[in-house]
Amino acid sequence: MSAIWICGVDEAGRGPLVGSVVAGAVILDPDQPIMGLKDSKKLSPARRENLYAEIILKAKAWGIGEASAQEIDQINILQATMLAMQRAVEDLVKKFGQWPHKALIDGNRCPKLPIASEAIVKGDAKEPAISAASILAKVTRDHQMQSLHALYPHYGFAQHMGYPTEAHFAALKQYGACNEHRRTFSPVRAVLEGSSK
Template sequence: MSLIWICGVDEAGRGPLAGAVVAGAVVLDPENPIVGLKDSKKLSAARREFLFEQIQLKAKAWGIGQASPAEIDHINILQATMLAMRRAIEDLTTRLGGWPDKALIDGNRCPELPIAAEAIVKGDTKEPAISAASILAKVTRDRQMAALHERHPQYGFATHMGYPTQAHVAALKEFGACEEHRRSFSPVRDVLTLHSR
């Protein structure tokens, strides 16, 4: 009998005003366990980086997908999140050699997939494969925001990761939006309206 491969899926970056929404997908290998998996928000940055490497080394398969700020503005953040999740699973299938048998999705809804899928609220605290996916997504996105900070240090992306902090909104008002800002999000839209007057 062939093994059943269960894929955990989670995203990072739904709430920020800038950058992509990034999703991770992971099929864990029962013969190669990874110690210390938990919700990425409950881990230090250094621990997340360590586990990121462990997941890529030890998981049966993994994938990363994203949707760009332009795609978020075009189809909305919910649909862009579903798109990023599907892309992460598609990326995983290239390493697994086919679709997994089932996807466990963090949250309350699932992307359209050709396989069985189950949404699990707070899944990143309940399912190790979803925890692993959350770590892949968070580390990937944090690295992207650090790179964006190098290009646009005036916004402080390395500190707030694009979230709508007071400092970020103040920088938006002072400097306007960069190409990675999500124009459909109201703080960015409001600033663009101000700057166009």
């Protein structure tokens, strides 16, 4: 009997004021178990990096998808998250050569996919494949923030990863928004409207 392939899907970066929302999709290999998978937010950055490397090495298949800050502004963060998840599964399919039989999605809704999908609230704490997807998404997005930090060091992206912290608000007020800021998010919009007056 052929194997049933289940794919876990999760995103990182819905809350930040800058950059893409990134999604991961992972089919774990039962013959190569990965120890210590859990919600990426509950892992230290060093542990996440180690698990990220292990997932890429040992997973049956994996994919990454994202939706840019511009897409977030055009279609809203919820729709952009669904789009990033769709793209992550499509990337996995491209590498794997076939569609998984089912997708387990972290959260309370599913992106449009041509396969059976199930939304699982707090799935990143319950399903190892979703935990693995959350780690891939989070580490990928953190790397993007570090690259953005190299371009715009005055915003402190490497410290707060684009989240709405006091330091980020202070930098926004001082320097205005960069190209990668999400213009429809209210703190960014407030700064832009303030500077145009």
